[in-house]
Amino acid sequence: MIKFEKVFKRYPGGFEALSDVSFSVEKGELVFVTGHSGAGKSTLLKLILALESVSSGNICVADLSLKDLSRRQIPKLRQRIGTVFQDHQLLTRQTVADNVALPLKISNFPKFEADRRVRAALDKVGLLSKASYFPPMLSSGEQQRVGIARAVVNRPSIILADEPTGNLDPDLSADIMQVFQQFQKVGVALLIASHDINLVNAMGCRTLVLENGRLLK
Numbered sequence: 196m197i198k199f200e201k202v203f204k205r206y207p208g209g210f211e212a213l214s215d216v217s218f219s220v221e222k223g224e225l226v227f228v229t230g231h232s233g234a235g236k237s238t239l240l241k242l243i244l245a246l247e248s249v250s251s252g253n254i255c256v257a258d259l260s261l262k263d264l265s266r267r268q269i270p271k272l273r274q275r276i277g278t279v280f281q282d283h284q285l286l287t288r289q290t291v292a293d294n295v296a297l298p299l300k301i302s303n304f305p306k307f308e309a310d311r312r313v314r315a316a317l318d319k320v321g322l323l324s325k326a327s328y329f330p331p332m333l334s335s336g337e338q339q340r341v342g343i344a345r346a347v348v349n350r351p352s353i354i355l356a357d358e359p360t361g362n363l364d365p366d367l368s369a370d371i372m373q374v375f376q377q378f379q380k381v382g383v384a385l386l387i388a389s390h391d392i393n394l395v396n397a398m399g400c401r402t403l404v405l406e407n408g409r410l411l412k
């Protein structure tokens with residue numbers, strides 16, 4: 196689903212954030228990326244989303260080779276990927292359901308099918324009963340689950356998460372990880388960046404370790 200081939204990323208100014216990174220993530224795999232602050236975790240995720248471009252090497256995402264991707268194809272790429280961030284940036288004046296529906300509105304989904312998908316996504320994260328709440332009425336763990344529902348409402352084959360439990364205490368973090376594992380079970384490929392070594396180790400999943408832009412194992 197995701198394949199890095201000898202990827203280097205140099206930012207303008209010359210700083211090399213990733214050096215010779217190769218790995219792949221298959222369908223139905225949950226893989227962590229860990230490493231110190233500044234190791235290159237977020238850069239790696241940004242490359243997959245084509246928010247940044249590689250300096251050399253190549254990345255394949257699903258059936259798309261990013262080296263050959265035109266600007267016009269970028270929406271097609273991003274449709275296949277659900278993204279979850281530490282700061283979920285929910286709209287506080289819209290209901291939970293409307294927040295989750297946002298990606299479908301952008302792609303002009305018919306309302307009936309959109310409602311069905313929103314309910315299914317909220318059900319998966321255990322928040323169907325709070326569909327009509329507003330985000331400030333929810334706990335931080337619940338808000339993060341709304342963010343995940345929004346990320347999966349388009350039924351992506353890949354989920355990328357950047358420090359998804361950064362603001363949560365250990366119990367809530369474990370809940371979020373369970374939600375991710377459910378998507379893994381149905382065949383989604385997940386790549387989760389986290390510097391929380393305890394959480395990553397507790398999960399017992401395959402882990403990529405970055406150090407100064409290089410993959411250690």
Ligand SMILES: Nc1ncnc2c1ncn2[C@@H]1O[C@H](COP(=O)(O)OP(=O)(O)O)[C@@H](O)[C@H]1O
Nearest residue numbers: 206207210212231232233234235236237238239
């Ligand atoms: N847009 C940018 N321009 C220049 N340097 C950057 C940019 N983004 C990140 N970097 C640098 O690249 C390195 C890796 O950053 P990042 O991928 O955010 O690491 P992490 O997510 O592991 O903390 C850091 O040294 C950071 O300062």
Ligand SMILES: [Mg+2]
Nearest residue numbers: 236237238357
């Ligand atoms: Mg980061």
